[in-house]
Amino acid sequence: MSADDVPGGPGPVVPGPPPVLALGQVTVRHGSVAALSRVSAEFAPGTITCVLGENGSGKSTLVSVLSGLTRPDEGSLLLDGRPARFRSARDARAAGIATVWNDLSVAPLMSVWRNFCLGAEPTAGMWPLRRVDLAAARELTARELAKVGMAGVDPDQPASGLRPGERQSLAIARALHFGSRALLVDEPIAPRSVAGATQAGQALLAARARGLAVVVVTANPRYAHLIGDRFLLLAGGQVAGRLTREDVDADSLTRLMAGDDELTALTDEIERTHPDWNAR
Numbered sequence: 093m094s095a096d097d098v099p100g101g102p103g104p105v106v107p108g109p110p111p112v113l114a115l116g117q118v119t120v121r122h123g124s125v126a127a128l129s130r131v132s133a134e135f136a137p138g139t140i141t142c143v144l145g146e147n148g149s150g151k152s153t154l155v156s157v158l159s160g161l162t163r164p165d166e167g168s169l170l171l172d173g174r175p176a177r178f179r180s181a182r183d184a185r186a187a188g189i190a191t192v193w194n195d196l197s198v199a200p201l202m203s204v205w206r207n208f209c210l211g212a213e214p215t216a217g218m219w220p221l222r223r224v225d226l227a228a229a230r231e232l233t234a235r236e237l238a239k240v241g242m243a244g245v246d247p248d249q250p251a252s253g254l255r256p257g258e259r260q261s262l263a264i265a266r267a268l269h270f271g272s273r274a275l276l277v278d279e280p281i282a283p284r285s286v287a288g289a290t291q292a293g294q295a296l297l298a299a300r301a302r303g304l305a306v307v308v309v310t311a312n313p314r315y316a317h318l319i320g321d322r323f324l325l326l327a328g329g330q331v332a333g334r335l336t337r338e339d340v341d342a343d344s345l346t347r348l349m350a351g352d353d354e355l356t357a358l359t360d361e362i363e364r365t366h367p368d369w370n371a372r
């Protein structure tokens with residue numbers, strides 16, 4: 093199956109705001125393995141795109157390219173329509189692309205406020221007596237956490253005391269506060285508890301409401317359907333489908349994860365019921 097003749101590719105032409113991030117025919121090779129093969133995708137502001145696919149389908153590699161960690165062997169990464177060549181993830185962060193790598197984005201032994209402010213602590217006093225303004229740091233942290241549904245969390249507690257969904261939300265709150273325009277969340281294991289999913293989902297929806305282009309890698313199609321506006325399906329390093337929330341219900345999305353036959357059958361079904369849906 094080539095990238096051009098898959099269901100959904102190149103995708104319906106949907107008028108909307110220009111994408112924050114776009115991949116154009118991106119190929120990434122690891123030795124003889126093509127982790128991604130001619131993948132094109134656009135990530136619009138105020139939109140949550142969930143990237144779905146089986147193990148080894150290329151999801152993490154896609155996030156790695158978007159985050160500036162991996163440079164494509166072929167194809168382009170566009171930021172606001174212009175070619176982006178990041179030398180490092182730090183470059184990408186400076187350009188407004190925040191990445192949340194699961195729990196790794198939070199240092200467990202440090203307090204919640206230190207994690208939040210890391211490297212950008214509010215200060216008080218003049219040099220050489222300048223010091224971290226603890227009260228301001230705590231207040232800022234509490235205020236920004238409340239915006240992602242974490243009101244009442246003690247900024248002084250160690251981050252290790254937070255649940256996984258809360259840790260992810262802390263990292264997202266930081267990305268929001270420090271002016272990111274795109275948020276990438278690599279979440280191979282979706283929050284296991286309903287509370288965790290609700291917490292993380294709230295933070296992602298806050299990012300969406302703030303106009304960020306949000307990209308979430310998840311192995312859980314039900315969770316994806318709950319929070320996602322668009323779904324990018326990968327199989328064997330290629331785009332296997334592009335769907336919007338209106339195109340599929342949660343059950344169909346779950347079945348789609350089962351394989352190509354399901355995808356083809358569902359695409360036929362959508363084309364039958366929505367004749368104007370120009371997916372192929």
Ligand SMILES: Nc1ncnc2c1ncn2[C@@H]1O[C@H](COP(=O)(O)OP(=O)(O)OP(=O)(O)O)[C@@H](O)[C@H]1O
Nearest residue numbers: 122125127145146147148149150151152153154280
């Ligand atoms: N550093 C690497 N060296 C060699 N092969 C790699 C490397 N990273 C990824 N691959 C291969 O590239 C393909 C895509 O991997 P990737 O991790 O992007 O998939 P994934 O969908 O995120 O999988 P998972 O859900 O298991 O994390 C796989 O076949 C994988 O084995």
